[in-house]
Amino acid sequence: MFLRLVADSFTRRPRRKIISMAALAMGMGVATAALSVSLDVGDRLAREFRSLGANLLVTPLADSLPLEIGGVDYRPANAGAYLPEADLGKLKTIFWRFNIMAFAPILEVPVQASAARNDLGLEIPGNFTLIGTWSDTNVPIPDGTTYETGIAKTNPWWHVEGKWFDDQLQQCVVGAGFAKRFRLRRGDQLKVVGASGGRVAAGLPLEIVGILSTGGPEDDAIVAPLAVAQRLAQRPDVYRRLYVSALTKPEDAFARKDPKTMTPAEYDTWYCTPYISSIALQIGEELKGTDVRVIRRVAEGEGNVLSRVRLLLWLVTGAALLAAALAVGASAAASVIERRTEIGLMKALGANSGLVGVLLAAEQLLLAIVGGSIGFAAGILLARILGQRIFGFAPEPRLFVLLIVLGLAAIITLLGSAYPLRQASRYDPAPILRGE
Amino acid sequence: MPSPMFWRIVRRLITANYGRLFVVLVALGAGAAVTSALLNLQIDAKKRLTTEFRALGANVIVAPRAGNSESGAGSTLDASLFAQLPALYESKPVPAVAFLYVIGQVAKAGQIHFEPAVLAGIEGLGLTQIRPGRRTAYRSELENAPDACEVGVKAAAQFKVAAGDSLQLKNQGREASCKVFAVVATGGAEDTQIFINLKTAQQLADLPGRLSLIQLSVNATPDSVNSFIASLGQQLPAADVHGIKQFAEAEGRIYSRISGLLSSTVLLVLFLTSLCVMAGMSNVAVERKNDVGLMKAIGGSVERVVDLFLTEAILLGIAGGLVGSALGILVSIWLGKAVFGVAAQPRLIVYPVSVALTVLVSIAAAFPLRRLARVRPASVFRGEE
Numbered sequence: 001m002f003l004r005l006v007a008d009s010f011t012r013r014p015r016r017k018i019i020s021m022a023a024l025a026m027g028m029g030v031a032t033a034a035l036s037v038s039l040d041v042g043d044r045l046a047r048e049f050r051s052l053g054a055n056l057l058v059t060p061l062a063d064s065l066p067l068e069i070g071g072v073d074y075r076p077a078n079a080g081a082y083l084p085e086a087d088l089g090k091l092k093t094i095f096w097r098f099n100i101m102a103f104a105p106i107l108e109v110p111v112q113a114s115a116a117r118n119d120l121g122l123e124i125p126g127n128f129t130l131i132g133t134w135s136d137t138n139v140p141i142p143d144g145t146t147y148e149t150g151i152a153k154t155n156p157w158w159h160v161e162g163k164w165f166d167d168q169l170q171q172c173v174v175g176a177g178f179a180k181r182f183r184l185r186r187g188d189q190l191k192v193v194g195a196s197g198g199r200v201a202a203g204l205p206l207e208i209v210g211i212l213s214t215g216g217p218e219d220d221a222i223v224a225p226l227a228v229a230q231r232l233a234q235r236p237d238v239y240r241r242l243y244v245s246a247l248t249k250p251e252d253a254f255a256r257k258d259p260k261t262m263t264p265a266e267y268d269t270w271y272c273t274p275y276i277s278s279i280a281l282q283i284g285e286e287l288k289g290t291d292v293r294v295i296r297r298v299a300e301g302e303g304n305v306l307s308r309v310r311l312l313l314w315l316v317t318g319a320a321l322l323a324a325a326l327a328v329g330a331s332a333a334a335s336v337i338e339r340r341t342e343i344g345l346m347k348a349l350g351a352n353s354g355l356v357g358v359l360l361a362a363e364q365l366l367l368a369i370v371g372g373s374i375g376f377a378a379g380i381l382l383a384r385i386l387g388q389r390i391f392g393f394a395p396e397p398r399l400f401v402l403l404i405v406l407g408l409a410a411i412i413t414l415l416g417s418a419y420p421l422r423q424a425s426r427y428d429p430a431p432i433l434r435g436e
Numbered sequence: 437m438p439s440p441m442f443w444r445i446v447r448r449l450i451t452a453n454y455g456r457l458f459v460v461l462v463a464l465g466a467g468a469a470v471t472s473a474l475l476n477l478q479i480d481a482k483k484r485l486t487t488e489f490r491a492l493g494a495n496v497i498v499a500p501r502a503g504n505s506e507s508g509a510g511s512t513l514d515a516s517l518f519a520q521l522p523a524l525y526e527s528k529p530v531p532a533v534a535f536l537y538v539i540g541q542v543a544k545a546g547q548i549h550f551e552p553a554v555l556a557g558i559e560g561l562g563l564t565q566i567r568p569g570r571r572t573a574y575r576s577e578l579e580n581a582p583d584a585c586e587v588g589v590k591a592a593a594q595f596k597v598a599a600g601d602s603l604q605l606k607n608q609g610r611e612a613s614c615k616v617f618a619v620v621a622t623g624g625a626e627d628t629q630i631f632i633n634l635k636t637a638q639q640l641a642d643l644p645g646r647l648s649l650i651q652l653s654v655n656a657t658p659d660s661v662n663s664f665i666a667s668l669g670q671q672l673p674a675a676d677v678h679g680i681k682q683f684a685e686a687e688g689r690i691y692s693r694i695s696g697l698l699s700s701t702v703l704l705v706l707f708l709t710s711l712c713v714m715a716g717m718s719n720v721a722v723e724r725k726n727d728v729g730l731m732k733a734i735g736g737s738v739e740r741v742v743d744l745f746l747t748e749a750i751l752l753g754i755a756g757g758l759v760g761s762a763l764g765i766l767v768s769i770w771l772g773k774a775v776f777g778v779a780a781q782p783r784l785i786v787y788p789v790s791v792a793l794t795v796l797v798s799i800a801a802a803f804p805l806r807r808l809a810r811v812r813p814a815s816v817f818r819g820e821e
Binding site: 019020022023026027030033034037045048049051052053056057064065066067068069070071074155156157213215216291293294295296297298299300301304305308309311312313315316319320322323324326327330331333335386389390391420423 | 627775
């Protein structure tokens with residue numbers, strides 16, 4: 001009889017049940033979407049922040065003091081120390097290798113240049129900097145695989161009109177300011193000669209394949225493959241600076257402690273947490289003879305904003321959950337209020353308040369489980385759409401979220417109907433049946 | 437013109453069932469509260485995030501026009517430009533620092549072995565905002581001396597100096613000295629530089645009244661920074677004013693993500709609110725069949741009946757919206773403090789917008805009442821469902 005009553009209440013007035021089920025399903029859908037997005041979005045946001053550029057700078061340890069002004073090193077080309085290019089694959093063998101998102105070595109060479117278009121010569125007076133780097137190269141890793149990286153990944157704000165040079169070919173991109181000043185276009189031939197010594201007598205011909213705009217000093221430079229710069233500098237297989245872009249955990253009070261003063265247990269925790277300082281240490285352990293420095297403005301700016309945005313995200317999730325809970329609770333409450341007459345009749349027929357309460361609660365629970373499941377499915381869909389539109393990725397469905405959502409649905413529907421149920425169980429049947 | 441009778445009926449409709457009134461008002465109020473809190477936070481987040489992004493340092497550079505001479509250290513600006521910079525933008529101060537770079541010979545006091553290093557002559561306020569970094573040593577009592585200097589961490593290691601030591605500086609026969617008050621680590625080119633007084637650098641370089649460049653940190657949204665750059669560029673035709681793209685792009689992208697997240701949450705919450713109210717209203721529709729039948733039987737037109745219910749919905753929406761939105765703004769002040777450490781400023785525009793949204797939601801949620809227009813008095817009186 002009990003089950004029949006419950007079943008009847010669903011089949012007799014499907015329309016009313018459908019509306020409260022819809023409210024429940026929608027509420028739970030929003031809860032699912034909010035939870036799925038914010039569970040997955042933390043990593044995603046940290047990746048987003050890598051568009052700020054490299055956060056670690058590797059330079060030779062035993063270097064003479066660089067004379068760098070506005071991105072140009074005024075040291076003579078033969079001064080200072082270099083680092084071996086062949087070691088770079090070791091970056092992907094450190095403890096936090098998967099957090100190394102991209103890296104790019106830099107070798108700058110002062111050059112003199114001339115250009116040609118359709119065999120028509122163009123003089124380019126003055127000394128310029130040629131920045132040798134990787135645009136997009138496959139770096140051999142000691143474990144036998146390769147890793148694809150380059151400056152286009154470390155510095156995503158570098159826009160190239162045309163295309164990036166091929167690391168294997170004699171091609172280059174020129175800065176927008178440089179191109180404008182000398183009226184250079186894509187397809188022009190550039191001939192560069194190392195400015196100091198200039199032992200490459202004939203000069204190296206480079207095809208301009210793109211115009212680079214960065215908003216920095218590179219706008220007035222030539223950017224070419226690292227191999228070209230090495231030939232111009234007559235320094236095979238070396239580089240001078242390495243930019244590393246690593247996914248990190250924002251620094252907290254613990255991370256700011258000096259590792260030298262830590263207890264062994266603390267040191268282990270610090271070493272095994274992707275703080276920027278511990279990743280810097282690990283890179284220094286792999287690449288011998290280097291000085292790994294944290295680019296403070298990037299690391300700190302990122303840390304500040306990331307921790308705030310994460311907090312904001314959870315708050316928004318909380319707000320969505322709250323709204324969902326209210327919607328569900330309110331529809332549960334409304335559905336009980338509507339059934340005064342029915343409750344009156346049941347009581348008149350001899351049901352006690354407890355039985356009426358249990359009956360209605362069972363109905364609500366059934367509604368919660370069915371509505372919650374439908375809501376979960378809808379929420380996964382919603383999370384995909386939202387994730388795709390806002391963050392460009394789709395969060396994976398998680399069983400854990402389903403459990404939370406069903407639990408939440410049950411608790412909220414019961415809570416939402418508790419007060420009206422209590423009221424209902426106190427109703428005096430007589431006036432209700434009289435229609436008062 | 438609605439008659440007093442009309443209002444009396446509306447009053448009765450609203451107060452007919454206190455339980456339901458409570459549910460509907462709570463739903464509308466909560467929806468309004470969340471909406472106004474998130475909208476207010478959204479406006480505030482933009483401002484706060486731009487402030488946070490200033491941790492990235494200078495975002496606007498005033499440099500000599502390329503082409504006057506060779507690129508790099510060769511060309512300079514007139515120092516009078518520095519005085520022409522606006523002190524305020526959007527009523528916030530604009531930190532600006534003028535730099536003059538000289539490659540000089542440097543040695544620790546008492547040593548005779550000199551080595552080349554970049555000397556950056558600086559003048560202006562807000563160096564820490566322009567050039568964010570961490571000071572590894574700092575002696576504030578030495579900072580205000582005219583010959584005080586700050587040394588990058590790599591340069592400090594090279595010359596083996598710490599705070600309190602003195603450095604001798606030379607350039608083409610001109611000499612100066614300075615006393616180190618801090619050692620700074622930025623992870624950039626600044627680590628290898630020595631920051632001295634602008635006048636000293638000008639004297640060493642024999643370039644009185646000249647600057648290499650000016651760096652500014654404009655605390656505004658990327659779009660607003662662009663208009664700042666455009667207007668400053670017009671004001672200073674002799675110089676090349678440009679923004680640092682590296683951070684502006686990332687900032688724009690991250691803000692649009694957050695903004696999208698907040699807007700979609702607001703939409704979802706409004707949708708939920710309307711569903712919730714709709715659930716209540718559809719019950720109302722069933723319950724009021726008899727009333728509507730009676731109204732029609734004694735000559736009430738369909739429009740009149742619909743007007744009644746619309747008025748009811750609008751009144752409920754206004755009540756829920758007024759109270760809820762006010763609460764939401766209060767909540768957002770507190771949320772702003774929790775997230776950004778600074779209480780969010782309540783924006784007046786948010787209040788009417790979120791009240792209006794709530795009223796719209798409550799009208800949309802009254803949709804089930806439309807069914808009442810189809811009620812036929814005769815069948816109601818016969819007791820047919």
